[in-house]
Amino acid sequence: xxxxxxxxxxxxxxxxxxxxxxxxxxxxxxxxxxxxxxxxxxxxxxxxxxxxxxxxxxxxxxxxxxxxxxxxxxxxxxxxxxxxxxxxxxxxxxxxxxxxxxxxxxxxxxxxxxxxxxxxxxxxxxxxxxxxxxxxxxxxxxxxxxxxxxxxxxxxxxxxxxxxxxxxxxxxxxxxxxxxxxxxxxxxxxxxxxxxxxxxxxxxxxxxxxxxxxxxxxxxxxxxxxxxxxxxxxxxxxxxxxxxxxxxxxxxxxxxxxxxxxxxxxxxxxxxxxxxxxxxxxxxxxxxxxxxxxxxxxxxxxxxxxxxxxxxxxxxxxxxxxxxxxxxxxxxxxxxxxxxxxxxxxxxxxxxxxxxxxxxxxxxxxxxxxxxxxxxxxxxxxxxxxxxxxxxxxxxxxxxxxxxxxxxxxxxxxxxxxxxxxxxxxxxxxxxxxxxxxxxxxxxxxxxxxxxxxxxxxxxxxxxxxxxxxxxxxxxxxxxxxxxxxxxxxxxxxxxxxxxxxxxxxxxxxxxxxxxxxxxxxxxxxxxxxxxxxxxxxxxxxxxxxxxxxxxxxxxxxxxxxxxxxxxxxxxxxxxxxxxxxxxxxxxxxxxxxxxxxxxxxxxxxxxxxxxxxxxxxxxxxxxxxxxx
Amino acid sequence: xxxxxxxxxxxxxxxxxxxxxxxxxxxxxxxxxxxxxxxxxxxxxxxxxxxxxxxxxxxxxxxxxxxxxxxxxxxxxxxxxxxxxxxxxxxxxxxxxxxxxxxxxxxxxxxxxxxxxxxxxxxxxxxxxxxxxxxxxxxxxxxxxxxxxxxxxxxxxxxxxxxxxxxxxxxxxxxxxxxxxxxxxxxxxxxxxxxxxxxxxxxxxxxxxxxxxxxxxxxxxxxxxxxxxxxxxxxxxxxxxxxxxxxxxxxxxxxxxxxxxxxxxxxxxxxxxxxxxxxxxxxxxxxxxxxxxxxxxxxxxxxxxxxxxxxxxxxxxxxxxxxxxxxxxxxxxxxxxxxxxxxxxxxxxxxxxxxxxxxxxxxxxxx
Numbered sequence: 001x002x003x004x005x006x007x008x009x010x011x012x013x014x015x016x017x018x019x020x021x022x023x024x025x026x027x028x029x030x031x032x033x034x035x036x037x038x039x040x041x042x043x044x045x046x047x048x049x050x051x052x053x054x055x056x057x058x059x060x061x062x063x064x065x066x067x068x069x070x071x072x073x074x075x076x077x078x079x080x081x082x083x084x085x086x087x088x089x090x091x092x093x094x095x096x097x098x099x100x101x102x103x104x105x106x107x108x109x110x111x112x113x114x115x116x117x118x119x120x121x122x123x124x125x126x127x128x129x130x131x132x133x134x135x136x137x138x139x140x141x142x143x144x145x146x147x148x149x150x151x152x153x154x155x156x157x158x159x160x161x162x163x164x165x166x167x168x169x170x171x172x173x174x175x176x177x178x179x180x181x182x183x184x185x186x187x188x189x190x191x192x193x194x195x196x197x198x199x200x201x202x203x204x205x206x207x208x209x210x211x212x213x214x215x216x217x218x219x220x221x222x223x224x225x226x227x228x229x230x231x232x233x234x235x236x237x238x239x240x241x242x243x244x245x246x247x248x249x250x251x252x253x254x255x256x257x258x259x260x261x262x263x264x265x266x267x268x269x270x271x272x273x274x275x276x277x278x279x280x281x282x283x284x285x286x287x288x289x290x291x292x293x294x295x296x297x298x299x300x301x302x303x304x305x306x307x308x309x310x311x312x313x314x315x316x317x318x319x320x321x322x323x324x325x326x327x328x329x330x331x332x333x334x335x336x337x338x339x340x341x342x343x344x345x346x347x348x349x350x351x352x353x354x355x356x357x358x359x360x361x362x363x364x365x366x367x368x369x370x371x372x373x374x375x376x377x378x379x380x381x382x383x384x385x386x387x388x389x390x391x392x393x394x395x396x397x398x399x400x401x402x403x404x405x406x407x408x409x410x411x412x413x414x415x416x417x418x419x420x421x422x423x424x425x426x427x428x429x430x431x432x433x434x435x436x437x438x439x440x441x442x443x444x445x446x447x448x449x450x451x452x453x454x455x456x457x458x459x460x461x462x463x464x465x466x467x468x469x470x471x472x473x474x475x476x477x478x479x480x481x482x483x484x485x486x487x488x489x490x491x492x493x494x495x496x497x498x499x500x501x502x503x504x505x506x507x508x509x510x511x512x513x514x515x516x517x518x519x520x521x522x523x524x525x526x527x528x529x530x531x532x533x534x535x536x537x538x539x540x541x542x543x544x545x546x547x548x549x550x551x552x553x554x555x556x557x558x559x560x561x562x563x564x565x566x567x568x569x570x571x572x573x574x575x576x577x578x579x580x581x582x583x584x585x586x587x588x589x590x591x592x593x594x595x596x597x598x599x600x601x602x603x604x605x606x607x608x609x610x611x612x613x614x615x616x617x618x619x620x621x622x623x624x625x626x627x628x629x
Numbered sequence: 630x631x632x633x634x635x636x637x638x639x640x641x642x643x644x645x646x647x648x649x650x651x652x653x654x655x656x657x658x659x660x661x662x663x664x665x666x667x668x669x670x671x672x673x674x675x676x677x678x679x680x681x682x683x684x685x686x687x688x689x690x691x692x693x694x695x696x697x698x699x700x701x702x703x704x705x706x707x708x709x710x711x712x713x714x715x716x717x718x719x720x721x722x723x724x725x726x727x728x729x730x731x732x733x734x735x736x737x738x739x740x741x742x743x744x745x746x747x748x749x750x751x752x753x754x755x756x757x758x759x760x761x762x763x764x765x766x767x768x769x770x771x772x773x774x775x776x777x778x779x780x781x782x783x784x785x786x787x788x789x790x791x792x793x794x795x796x797x798x799x800x801x802x803x804x805x806x807x808x809x810x811x812x813x814x815x816x817x818x819x820x821x822x823x824x825x826x827x828x829x830x831x832x833x834x835x836x837x838x839x840x841x842x843x844x845x846x847x848x849x850x851x852x853x854x855x856x857x858x859x860x861x862x863x864x865x866x867x868x869x870x871x872x873x874x875x876x877x878x879x880x881x882x883x884x885x886x887x888x889x890x891x892x893x894x895x896x897x898x899x900x901x902x903x904x905x906x907x908x909x910x911x912x913x914x915x916x917x918x919x920x921x922x923x924x925x926x927x928x929x930x931x932x933x934x935x936x937x938x939x940x941x942x943x944x945x946x947x948x949x950x951x952x953x954x955x956x957x958x959x960x961x962x963x964x965x966x967x968x969x970x971x972x973x974x975x976x977x978x979x980x981x982x983x984x985x986x987x988x989x990x991x992x993x994x995x996x
Contacts, residue, residue, distance in 0.1 A: 091922040091923070091925075092921075092922045095919065095921075095922070095924070165919060166919045170868055170918070170919075172866065172867045172868065172884055173867040173868060173919065173920060173921065176866070176867070179803065179866060179867050179920075179921055180921040180922060265884070265885070266884060266885025266886070267823045267884055267885040268823065268865070268866055268884045268885070269802075269823045269824075269826045269833070269865045269866060270803070270865070270866035270867075274823050274824045274826060278885070279885075280885065281885070281886065282868060282883050282884060282885070282886065283883060283886060316743070316751060317750075317751040318751040318752065318753070318754065319753065319754070319755040320755075321754065321755065321756065321757075322755075322756055322757075322761050323755065323756070324756070325756075325761050347870070347879050347880050347881055348881045348883065348888075349862075349880060349881055349883055349886060349888030349889075352783065352784070352787030355783065355787070356780050356783055356784065359776060359779060359780065359783065360776055360780075363772040363773075363775060363776045364769075364772065366768065366772055367765060367768050367769050367772060370764065370765075370768040371761065371764060371765055371768075373732060374732075374764045375761075376736075377732060377735050377736050377739060378754075378760070380736065380739040380740055380743060381739050381743065381752075381754070382743055382751060382752035382754065383739075383743045383751045383752075384743065384745050384746065384749050384750060384751040385677070385740060385743050385744050385745055386667065386668060386669055386673060386745045387672070387673050387676035387677060387740075387744070387745075388668055392676060395680070395736065395737075395740055398736055399733055399736055399737070402728075402729065402732045402733060402736070403729055403733065406725035406728055406729050407725065409721060409724075409725055409772070409775065410718065410721050410722065410725065413717070413721065413775060413776075413779040413783075414779065414783045415713075415714050415717060415779045415780075415782040415783040415786060416714055416717060416718050416721065416779065418714065418786070418877060418878070418879050419711070419714060419718075419874070419877040419879060421879055421917070422870065422872075422879075422917040422918065423917070460670060460672070461672065464672055464676060468679060471683070472683070475687065479690075479691060479694070480694055480698070483694070483695070483698040483701075483702070486702050486703070487698075487701055487702050487703055488703050488872075488874035490872065490915060490916075490917040490925075491917075492919045492924065492925075493924065493925035494922075494924070494925040495925055496925070497925070497926065498913065498915060498925060498926045498927070498928040499874070499913060499915065499928075500874065500875065500910070500911060500912055500913040501905065501907070501910055503701075506700075506701035507698075507701060510698065546668055547668050548666065548667070548668070577755065579751065579753070580750050580751035580752070580753050581753050582753050587750065587751065
């Protein structure tokens with residue numbers, strides 16, 4: 001009898017081994033064309049980090065121009081070559097830098113680098129799945145992104161320069177090569193690159209949604225999902241519904257550029273000739289673009305907020321305050337994100353009535369955002385806070401989210417937007433609320449899940465230095481920028497010499513200060529890069545659950561293998577935020593601990609749930625059968 | 630002056646360094662003493678204090694830098710609607726500044742107060758519906774009041790221009806602005822067509838429309854003070870945007886889609902010169918929609934004149950047709966008689982040399 005059982009167990013174990021052997025890939029399949037979600041996540045992360053340094057460096061170059069207009073830039077000639085003319089940045093190249101900085105940061109760093117990394121890494125690990133619903137599509141998703149990156153990167157080296165019409169590439173400027181050199185081949189490559197990028201995003205998004213819906217482990221109901229997963233889920237929904245619209249906008253632009261159509265072009269006289277195009281609408285493009293463009297803000301922001309929820313709860317040793325309100329507000333943001341796009345277009349000549357509708361909707365979206373901020377603050381209240389680097393960046397995120405968010409109330413008001421539209425006030429606003437805040441979310445996530453990714457710890461002290469420099473730096477860069485906006489300085493200006501009242505002189509010092517702060521902040525990121533790459537190889541070995549966290553990813557081995565759990569996938573019995581529960585001996589109870597094992601800390605309604613545990617356990621076979629084929 | 634801001638921030642960074650270096654020293658000493666299962670090091674208290682210091686220094690820096698920059702903000706609006714939007718801007722600013730300080734203060738103070746203490750246990754406090762309802766409703770009410778005051782002003786600004794408004798056409802092109810006035814006789818702009826653009830007729834004025842006979846062009850924008858002005862905004866090549874910072878006017882110029890903005894200027898150039906104490910001050914019309922390499926320099930000078938001065942200036946201007954009599958050939962036969970009255974007698978249209986006329990027009994535009 002005993003032998004038989006043993007034998008059966010062996011057979012079972014063997015079955016698993018067999019499955020693992022079957023999947024044990026060679027170097028190329030393991031590290032390059034990998035279908036393992038963890039490897040793909042790391043690919044996204046490292047590509048994202050490289051892009052972030054690149055995008056940051058571009059901004060430093062144009063900040064030099066803005067902060068020190070008289071500076072001789074000949075020393076940049078070895079890098080920029082012909083783009084430096086007589087010690088000055090070429091005016092068109094300035095616009096190219098602005099455009100590429102925006103494109104790279106918004107799409108390649110904060111969409112692919114953030115959502116791509118953490119959705120891929122955390123969804124299977126936190127919901128208790130062996131991998132994504134389709135590993136192959138997931139792999140394709142990364143490689144489409146890679147292809148898109150290569151094309152965009154190549155466009156930087158064109159003689160006519162990369163796309164230069166701003167990251168929003170409004171036609172006709174972007175449609176007519178005679179309008180600026182960047183609208184030639186550079187623009188074509190931008191459009192190609194973005195097309196592949198959209199394909200990549202869609203492949204990723206479909207996968208995230210399928211995985212969250214279908215592959216949750218037994219007991220993991222939607223109301224037991226960590227807020228990270230909720231955030232990634234909503235992000236994927238947003239992307240899936242809005243990216244196709246950007247694709248259509250891009251396709252129509254390609255048609256206008258290459259096949260003589262007039263979707264966006266009408267009555268144009270340029271370069272000494274009248275073009276034949278009539279009947280198109282340049283505003284149509286803006287509607288299509290912002291139908292993606294605004295949800296994109298939340299595509300960038302929601303994952304960061306999800307990460308923050310998780311990190312703050314863990315390190316405050318408290319449940320996140322208002323779990324359901326958090327989900328509700330994210331849901332509200334997701335829905336509203338689709339019906340506020342035209343607040344980017346108040347002064348485009350759009351029907352003013354439409355402007356009032358969008359103003360109303362825009363200010364409504366401030367409410368769920370405010371709820372989220374209040375909930376984060378309340379989560380800290382009466383906590384027992386441990387300031388890990390991840391926690392510092394999460395608190396920093398909340399601060400930036402508030403500081404950047406409140407000015408949205410001004411810009412969302414169409415009457416006030418008239419004067420502030422396309423000034424530095426807007427630049428300051430969105431850099432704080434979506435740029436810096438999301439970037440802080442990315443960093444918080446890296447510090448927090450690095451042990452799970454690489455089995456080693458990042459150096460904390462370097463993390464603290466990195467945080468304080470970045471936090472003070474980001475505020476020093478973007479806070480004073482509001483003043484320049486209030487003073488009416490338009491954005492995307494090479495210099496401010498044409499403004500009334502010699503305005504460029506009054507803010508010359510401030511512009512120089514911003515540039516210096518930007519350089520310091522950017523340099524401080526080297527500390528992170530060093531810490532990151534050094535710790536991958538030489539970091540202190542991690543323990544299984546270094547932050548004493550409750551979610552499922554910390555039940556996997558320190559070095560997570562293919563399939564994530566060597567044995568059965570754990571079942572889930574409780575919500576993810578049982579921190580510092582009264583009566584419990586330790587200050588955290590992982591999600592896979594049944595209520596029947598913790599009678600001392602159960603709330604009355606939780607004692608009732610003990611009955612359901614058998615039912616959850618009974619689902620094991622069904623769950624295994626999903627993975628057996 | 631703003632160097633002080635820089636100084637403050639340097640202080641900031643130095644402090645950050647100090648905190649961290651102190652924490653490094655502490656962490657070396659304390660390592661191993663604490664419960665090793667808690668991911669804690671000696672820097673925890675320093676980081677908590679760091680947030681408090683950040684709050685105090687940050688608030689001082691924010692308040693001081695604002696006061697220091699304030700003199701360089703745009704002065705009070707020089708248009709009727711601008712005064713309203715300015716008021717609303719500063720009221721909204723007051724509200725959000727309050728919220729900004731309150732929430733950031735709570736965030737940082739909580740971070741400091743509830744830092745890890747041994748034997749302390751966090752309060753298990755997952756939900757409070759009353760609180761949540763409260764902070765859903767309060768922002769909603771504040772937002773609603775802002776929305777409705779905003780809507781009121783927005784509707785006023787975007788309402789139909791008064792019938793007696795002075796109509797001025799502003800056309801953006803790479804990289805400048807063409808200005809066309811409706812003329813001395815009919816106060817109506819004639820038709821315009823992009824296919825009629827040539828080196829002289831740079832706006833493409835259509836002379837088959839009799840309203841265009843008295844239209845004149847200018848390369849600076851003159852506006853009457855205290856009289857409604859309707860800007861009809863066009864673009865020739867790519868998107869541009871009309872921006873009159875002092876008048877708080879902004880509207881995109883879109884090829885193929887005329888836009889408009891009407892307003893009433895309340896301060897003449899002289900008024901603003903007196904207010905700023907700068908005798909050489911001039912208003913500008915800038916471009917705020919990226920349009921190519923010359924985007925940043927795409928500006929013309931704007932003069933806001935007393936109504937009588939404006940009238941005098943208008944009366945002095947010669948219609949485009951008068952300056953370029955050879956365009957008489959573009960006028961249809963039946964309207965020739967009407968057009969003839971704008972043609973100077975000494976220069977019969979048919980015989981005039983077109984290149985000479987072209988040069989004359991350019992000169993007039995550069996006047």
